[in-house]
Amino acid sequence: MNIDPFIRCYRARLSIISALFLNLAFALCSVQAAPATTPTEPTPPPTAAYTNQPVYNERVEYYPNYNSSNYNGSFSNPSFSTSSHYYAPLATFFFPPTPPPLGGPIMLFRRYGLSQPETQLPQLLPYVGEPFYAPLSAHLHREDLSKKQRTRLDAYQATRSAQLIELHAKLAAVREVEPAVRARILQEFAAQQTPILATLEIEAEAFRENLVNGSFFQSGADWNDNRTWALGDDLRYESRIDEFKVIRASAFFAPGLSAAQRRLLRELAMELDQPLSEPTADLSLDTPKPYFFFTPETARISLPDNLSPEITAKIDAYQAAKTQLKSTLRTAIYKNDRAFFSFNRTKAFRALAEEQAPALAQIEIQAEQIRTLLVPYTRASRPAVPIISEALNKRIASFLREKQSLQRTLVDKFAAIKAAFPENRVEYIRLGDSYGIEIVSTRRSSRAEEGKVTALRAELAPFNADQTRRVAALNREKDIIQKSLLEVAKTKLKADATAADVDGLIKHFAQKFAEQEGWQRYRDYDTAVFEPGLSPEQRRLLFADALVQLDLPLPRGSRDP
Numbered sequence: 001m002n003i004d005p006f007i008r009c010y011r012a013r014l015s016i017i018s019a020l021f022l023n024l025a026f027a028l029c030s031v032q033a034a035p036a037t038t039p040t041e042p043t044p045p046p047t048a049a050y051t052n053q054p055v056y057n058e059r060v061e062y063y064p065n066y067n068s069s070n071y072n073g074s075f076s077n078p079s080f081s082t083s084s085h086y087y088a089p090l091a092t093f094f095f096p097p098t099p100p101p102l103g104g105p106i107m108l109f110r111r112y113g114l115s116q117p118e119t120q121l122p123q124l125l126p127y128v129g130e131p132f133y134a135p136l137s138a139h140l141h142r143e144d145l146s147k148k149q150r151t152r153l154d155a156y157q158a159t160r161s162a163q164l165i166e167l168h169a170k171l172a173a174v175r176e177v178e179p180a181v182r183a184r185i186l187q188e189f190a191a192q193q194t195p196i197l198a199t200l201e202i203e204a205e206a207f208r209e210n211l212v213n214g215s216f217f218q219s220g221a222d223w224n225d226n227r228t229w230a231l232g233d234d235l236r237y238e239s240r241i242d243e244f245k246v247i248r249a250s251a252f253f254a255p256g257l258s259a260a261q262r263r264l265l266r267e268l269a270m271e272l273d274q275p276l277s278e279p280t281a282d283l284s285l286d287t288p289k290p291y292f293f294f295t296p297e298t299a300r301i302s303l304p305d306n307l308s309p310e311i312t313a314k315i316d317a318y319q320a321a322k323t324q325l326k327s328t329l330r331t332a333i334y335k336n337d338r339a340f341f342s343f344n345r346t347k348a349f350r351a352l353a354e355e356q357a358p359a360l361a362q363i364e365i366q367a368e369q370i371r372t373l374l375v376p377y378t379r380a381s382r383p384a385v386p387i388i389s390e391a392l393n394k395r396i397a398s399f400l401r402e403k404q405s406l407q408r409t410l411v412d413k414f415a416a417i418k419a420a421f422p423e424n425r426v427e428y429i430r431l432g433d434s435y436g437i438e439i440v441s442t443r444r445s446s447r448a449e450e451g452k453v454t455a456l457r458a459e460l461a462p463f464n465a466d467q468t469r470r471v472a473a474l475n476r477e478k479d480i481i482q483k484s485l486l487e488v489a490k491t492k493l494k495a496d497a498t499a500a501d502v503d504g505l506i507k508h509f510a511q512k513f514a515e516q517e518g519w520q521r522y523r524d525y526d527t528a529v530f531e532p533g534l535s536p537e538q539r540r541l542l543f544a545d546a547l548v549q550l551d552l553p554l555p556r557g558s559r560d561p
Contacts, residue, residue, distance in 0.1 A: 093249075101291045102522055102529060129544025132204060133252065135222075167538060183532040186532070201259060229561075231338065233338070256348070325360065388509075395484075400513070406474065425442070436467060523546075
């Protein structure tokens with residue numbers, strides 16, 4: 001039996017009794033001391049170090065309820081009330097950014113202008129692909145993550161990073177191997193690594209549940225606790241956005257669902273969030289083909305043209321099976337959102353999880369079959385490469401990889417320092433033609449904290465110097481490539497070509513290579529979706545890290561459900 005409603009009711013009554021005792025104590029003190037009545041300024045609530053915002057929301061009246069109208073199943077009685085005041089600690093929740101389609105436009109390098117506010121919780125960036133992102137955000141915003149939970153999170157992240165390094169190393173080692181042999185080698189490696197990754201995913205789900213429900217000594221963070229309405233209420237207007245909010249939150253907070261169902265719900269929420277256009281808009285001749293939701297879930301791709309009937313039939317069967325699963329899951333969430341007792345909702349979701357498990361596993365098999373059949377086709381999302389010599393093409397590819405590595409090093413270093421020193425100013429700075437990172441202490445820093453900042457500055461000095469060296473080498477290589485492209489342009493044009501013709505061809509080359517540069521950011525995304533031989537667990541690990549490396553802008557949070 002789920003005793004969540006009774007625990008909530010007990011906590012509410014305990015808060016009432018505590019408030020009454022406090023009021024009585026203050027009253028007695030005021031009678032004995034009888035101080036002079038002078039106007040005083042109210043003491044503001046404490047601020048959060050990560051956000052510089054009040055931890056608690058506005059002062060509210062508290063009315064204990066003994067009526068079943070509340071979503072959480074608490075009790076209310078309009079005839080009983082108290083005028084006790086207290087700060088209601090409503091949680092603020094942040095949800096992860098929407099993953100872009102493969103090859104879609106992204107910001108290659110975040111512009112950190114002085115006039116642009118930062119995302120409130122930048123330390124969430126490493127977890128954009130994790131199932132505990134939303135509940136973790138509430139704890140980070142309230143700054144009530146326990147030492148045990150931090151240790152657990154650090155251990156999880158360390159194990160995940162180690163497995164990711166091994167996977168990257170194996171993929172790099174077989175990059176130039178013939179496709180059939182590469183698939184066989186990756187399958188052998190998957191057999192070794194998948195059990196570890198499966199255990200890691202179980203730990204991620206257990207940590208999510210702990211963050212949501214809490215424990216005897218640790219508060220939980222459930223999005224539903226902020227909600228006083230449910231889908232299908234008779235006395236409330238309901239819109240599409242209400243269902244979107246519930247579906248999106250269910251992926252992180254609904255009890256009883258499997259991990260596979262939660263991933264499917266995130267994909268369903270993306271579909272619900274797509275804007276509705278005119279009924280015949282998709283029939284326009286200039287309308288691009290819609291994106292195809294593939295695996296890992298939330299990954300979207302453009303399908304190649306001229307697919308064979310066999311592949312088309314398999315894709316149609318895959319989409320039909322996935323749509324049916326989403327429809328059943330959506331109906332179950334809508335129906336059970338009004339359940340009075342939470343254990344009834346949990347029981348229904350667990351039964352549905354067992355029912356859908358075989359079909360969800362079959363979808364992974366269907367996806368692998370489609371993936372193998374798509375190997376000979378040119379990727380629709382991959383940009384075309386200009387026709388130049390093979391040597392120059394390799395040189396440009398090497399230049400783009402080094403530039404991406406430089407950007408990734410800076411962004412990772414910045415995020416790590418920002419997370420380690422949340423109360424200090426961490427900024428990008430210009431170092432001539434290069435870039436560096438700077439940290440500035442606050443006046444509130446303790447002596448121990450100042451010592452850590454001083455040690456970090458000593459560490460940043462060689463790091464910034466190395467970045468300057470790498471940028472200088474890239475600038476020299478850029479000049480050589482530009483001269484080579486100029487010679488190619490003159491060779492490809494006729495003898496009577498003008499300077500404008502040469503400039504036009506150079507701009508065309510530059511545009512194509514800019515597309516190639518953007519594609520470099522999607523390399524791991526592409527591998528997670530298309531590389532045959534990987535296990536579903538490996539694909540999810542690689543895809544989650546690909547989303548981190550895209551450095552997507554993190555949405556802001558809200559208390560309002």
